[in-house]
Amino acid sequence: QLLLRESGPGLVKPSETLSLTCSVSGGSLSTYDYQWGWIRQPPGKGLQWIGSMFYTGSTFYTPSLKGRVSMSADTSQNTFSLRLYSVTAADTGIYFCARQTYDWGPGAFLDSWGQGHLVSV
Amino acid sequence: SYELTQPPSVSVSPGQTARITCSGDALPQKYAYWYQQKSGRAPVLIIYQDRKRPSGIPERFSGSKSGTVATLTVSGAQLEDEGDYYCFSSDISVNQRMFGGGTKLTVL
Numbered sequence: 001q002l003l004l005r006e007s008g009p010g011l012v013k014p015s016e017t018l019s020l021t022c023s024v025s026g027g028s029l030s031t032y033d034y035q036w037g038w039i040r041q042p043p044g045k046g047l048q049w050i051g052s053m054f055y056t057g058s059t060f061y062t063p064s065l066k067g068r069v070s071m072s073a074d075t076s077q078n079t080f081s082l083r084l085y086s087v088t089a090a091d092t093g094i095y096f097c098a099r100q101t102y103d104w105g106p107g108a109f110l111d112s113w114g115q116g117h118l119v120s121v
Numbered sequence: 122s123y124e125l126t127q128p129p130s131v132s133v134s135p136g137q138t139a140r141i142t143c144s145g146d147a148l149p150q151k152y153a154y155w156y157q158q159k160s161g162r163a164p165v166l167i168i169y170q171d172r173k174r175p176s177g178i179p180e181r182f183s184g185s186k187s188g189t190v191a192t193l194t195v196s197g198a199q200l201e202d203e204g205d206y207y208c209f210s211s212d213i214s215v216n217q218r219m220f221g222g223g224t225k226l227t228v229l
Contacts (some may be wrong), residue, residue: 017161041161047156047158047164047207047220048220052216052218062218092188094161106151107165108164108211110156115162116161116162
């Protein structure tokens with residue numbers, strides 16, 4: 001069974017960088033069958049897809065965060081990471097990592113999720 | 122930018138049918154997926170590829186799509202179905218995904 005687990009600081013100061021890591025167990029990061037993604041949820045608000053990536057480093061970000069976000073993978077550790085730069089209070093929320101299925105045209109979805117990690121700015 | 126539009130809330134009595142819509146211009150070409158979320162926990166997939174139900178999801182949950190509108194139907198809603206429901210889909214540009222704004226389902 002695939003398990004994902006987020007880790008990182010729970011408190012980040014304004015203007016600094018939010019850094020989170022997602023550890024994957026029960027499966028390998030190194031496959032083109034899936035992408036690896038991040039989703040966040042501000043308190044009392046809806047879900048926002050932040051972006052996704054292939055293990056090779058190809059990344060796709062939501063337009064509203066482009067320029068402030070980066071994702072990377074460490075295949076030797078079977079982990080992938082999120083960095084969000086110049087954070088403000090609006091970046092406070094629960095951050096989820098997830099596995100995203102391959103999109104062969106009509107779409108993809110998130111089929112396994114971490115439990116979520118609360119980050120306060 | 123592309124958006125998926127959902128009603129903020131839907132309310133039904135126990136045993137009634139709840140319908141939650143999701144509107145998006147790319148839906149004729151892209152699948153809709155539906156997630157249920159309770160109390161800030163990780164969302165659970167309840168419908169995939171417009172109308173398919175994962176194993177373990179009760180039969181009262183069903184999905185459909187017509188043109189630019191996808192619909193989640195909860196037939197005979199139960200108290201335990203209360204929660205937030207999100208549609209998820211893709212823009213025409215492959216590799217851009219988004220959630221709808223979410224719908225709070227109240228069963229009372």
